[in-house]
Amino acid sequence: AVPDTTPDERYDLVVVANRLPVDFTTDDDGAISWKRSPGGLVTALGPMMRASEGAWVGWSGAADTEDDPFDADDIRCVPVGLSAAEIELYYEGFSNDTLWPLYHDVIAPPSFHRQWWEAYRKVNRRFAEKAAALAKEGAVVWVHDYQLQLVPAMLREMRPDLRIGFFNHIPFPPLEIFSQLPWRRQVVQGLLGADLVGFQRAGDAANFIRAVRRLTDLTTRGQMITVTDDEARRDMPARHVRAAAFPISIDSAHFDALAQTPEVQARAREIRAELGNPRVMMLGVDRLDYTKGIRHRIKAYGELLADGRLTVTDATLVQVASPSRENVDAYQQLREDVEGLVGRINGEYGEIGHSAINYMHHSYPAEEMAALYLAADVMLVTSLRDGMNLVAKEYVAARSDDQGVLVLSEFTGAADELGRGALLCNPHDIDGLKDIMVRAATMEPRESRKRMRRLRRAVLENDVARWSQTFLGVLTALPSRFPDRERSYDADAREP
Ligand code: G6P
16 A cells, blocks of 8 residues: 655655665754765765756664655655664664675675564565655656665555666675575565666676576576566566666766865875875775775785885875774674774884874765875775775776776676776785785886776766666666556656
8 A cells, every 4th residue: 555645745756775865963962964874875876866856765874763855965855764673673683784794795694583584574665655655657766775675576566657676786696695595585576576676797687687597486588587476467467677787886077076176186295294205105995894805905914014015104004994884793893803903003013103004983075085095006995795896986086197006806896897907806815915015006107007097987987977877778768568658757858
């Protein structure tokens, strides 16, 4: 059943994501404010949402908040409320302690709890109901990421007239790993409610199609899956679901321009001066997450100091680790490990005026990030597994001076596109990583310039506007099961 909402609030494009583009915060005096959400999703969808008459359905980031729609940054936001218990079971539990580790190659062991699964289902239904109530007849609904994999099928049940797209921002695991999930069939069925299921890499789409073949009786042909879930409704023609890769990007031109402002350039020089003008500044920027390979990177750097291949007066490492999912055990453990390691290396090798590692457990505004990227000679992206990694793309977009070297893990989605300009590494191979870090730190400017130009072409051409246009273009061009029905969303008519 579709719940009642204000009948005047109906949209032809509805984005559904776990988080709203802004986060709700209350300061010590109880004053309420909104700040930009963590993660790459806002960066990715903000420009497109501002350009279209759409609504964004998501969670505010806090427990039991008001659920009146509001506008933030020119985006219509429709909150979905979560109780404190739901945050624990659905968000921290099933999303980030079951699915997140499972989908990232079980780097950390996933926990399977039936109570978490129940909460996941219940919360997914709430998101689906909200979207169902907001979408106009024939509208497009675009559902995002692993927190909401059941929404497509729930939504199709309520509103068979909709065009439903789903995009998975994180990896989709190989069948042998996915099969551990006790609710693997329900998750596949949930995703198959969409008309188009998008992934970061071709390999992720292939993993999904293989899971469909092995866990259901459905037939697949290339990227197409034929769904026959409407046996009971003979009036419904067979349905096709397409699964394909749509590698996400950033607002490259915006980042490029930001990094060229005099303020950011001055701040970049200031950062280097404050670090004691080292010959080589290396930089890591990540959410503090065990998938990012932060320990591997710091370990390699520490060994280079121990071996005397680098010295603290010559080379410094700046590590920005933004706080993330701090109530989940694995994240608390990681923080202890990383901070212990940083402390030991600084104690061992630091000198007055030259610490080995400048570690910051904060997040920073885009201007400061751009200045850090500009200041850094070597950018270290050493994820053990990463859906895409937008930090790699931001670094490249910031380097209009064609300088800087990107060290990039093979295990990122970004390596598919940036592998020819970056120095690829296997972060598990500490000796190999050390050699690549030294190579990056000593690369001839001629070579690094050539590589950076190549990287910049890839990042500036394939920006996030193109990503969302391509996805929505494919979604709306799929043959309709209801050819006579009106469609309210036309992807070609709006250019972000
Ligand atoms: C990744 C996920 C996003 C998520 C972000 C931040 O990028 O793909 O869905 O929003 O991390 O994580 P958080 O748990 O704070 O939303």
